[in-house]
Amino acid sequence: MNIATHPVVASLTPVFILIALGYLAGRLQWIRDAAVKDLSNLVFLLLIPALLFRTMSAVRFEQLDLRPVVAYFIAALTLLAVSIVWRGFNRGSVVMALAGTFSNMVMIGITLVELAYGKAGQVTLLTLVSVHALILLTVGSIVLELAVAREARAGGQRAPHVLETAWSAFKGALIHPIPLPILSGLLFAQTGLTLPTVIDRPLQLLGSAFGPIALVLVGVTLARTPMAGHLRQALWISASKNLALPLLVGLCAWAMGITGLPLTVMVVAAALPVGANVFLFAQRYEVAQEVTTASMGLSTVLALFTLSLAMTVMAVLN
Numbered sequence: 284m285n286i287a288t289h290p291v292v293a294s295l296t297p298v299f300i301l302i303a304l305g306y307l308a309g310r311l312q313w314i315r316d317a318a319v320k321d322l323s324n325l326v327f328l329l330l331i332p333a334l335l336f337r338t339m340s341a342v343r344f345e346q347l348d349l350r351p352v353v354a355y356f357i358a359a360l361t362l363l364a365v366s367i368v369w370r371g372f373n374r375g376s377v378v379m380a381l382a383g384t385f386s387n388m389v390m391i392g393i394t395l396v397e398l399a400y401g402k403a404g405q406v407t408l409l410t411l412v413s414v415h416a417l418i419l420l421t422v423g424s425i426v427l428e429l430a431v432a433r434e435a436r437a438g439g440q441r442a443p444h445v446l447e448t449a450w451s452a453f454k455g456a457l458i459h460p461i462p463l464p465i466l467s468g469l470l471f472a473q474t475g476l477t478l479p480t481v482i483d484r485p486l487q488l489l490g491s492a493f494g495p496i497a498l499v500l501v502g503v504t505l506a507r508t509p510m511a512g513h514l515r516q517a518l519w520i521s522a523s524k525n526l527a528l529p530l531l532v533g534l535c536a537w538a539m540g541i542t543g544l545p546l547t548v549m550v551v552a553a554a555l556p557v558g559a560n561v562f563l564f565a566q567r568y569e570v571a572q573e574v575t576t577a578s579m580g581l582s583t584v585l586a587l588f589t590l591s592l593a594m595t596v597m598a599v600l601n
């Protein structure tokens with residue numbers, strides 16, 4: 284096989300190009316600092332919800348095979364909890380733990396899995412994608428809000444009782460640009476209706492714009508980020524995301540009796556680099572932005588090797 288047509292290379296190359304273009308735009312000051320947050324809000328509040336709602340609007344409950352998904356999240360949530368405890372409970376540790384567990388499934392995973400494993404593999408991945416952001420980002424939102432309240436108390440500021448904070452965080456996570464459109468789209472799908480073309484087409488265009496703009500935005504921020512002081516933390520996060528998570532997912536799925544293509548797809552999904560949503564969380568909560576961007580860049584570069592390793596190992600085992 285020509286290396287240029289290898290599924291890993293073919294999937295990751297556009298990501299590298301878009302980040303590089305964003306980096307160039309940032310270095311040349313084509314996008315000013317004041318505009319970066321506005322672009323982040325555009326992505327977070329408009330483009331992502333359009334993509335998620337449209338994706339979920341065609342998913343029926345009976346089409347979902349949840350066993351591989353359960354195995355994935357047992358591993359992911361365990362790693363998330365261990366990472367937070369290891370670093371200490373604060374906003375920064377939660378964001379970095381999310382970076383170590385949140386895969387770039389939409390931007391890279393869907394194309395990669397379809398090229399490598401066909402439609403059957405893509406169906407398995409989409410089952411995971413349908414709840415991936417909902418579960419990890421909802422949990423992340425709740426834990427982040429609890430961390431914010433804890434930091435407020437430590438600083439002598441008034442903070443509500445922990446149960447009140449948890450309930451408020453849960454409501455905030457539910458009425459949120461990530462979980463809300465997923466739930467809304469899933470509920471719409473159960474009606475058996477289809478989106479009219481006049482609605483579906485704009486949602487498709489908005490969703491298509493998410494990936495390029497988000498990755499360019501990462502490059503712009505990367506151009507303003509001194510990398511030298513964050514490489515060590517970025518390496519730990521990349522090791523967690525690219526190596527530890529796929530290993531845990533593989534062991535958990537194997538222990539549950541999952542084999543064959545579903546096992547392979549779950550491991551490959553876990554080995555994907557850090558997803559762009561974590562960067563948006565870091566920017567939204569104004570914490571660990573430099574570490575997050577460095578981790579995204581480093582884990583994406585390392586994914587050229589770690590994804591190849593994961594796919595090769597699964598091919599041998601299966």
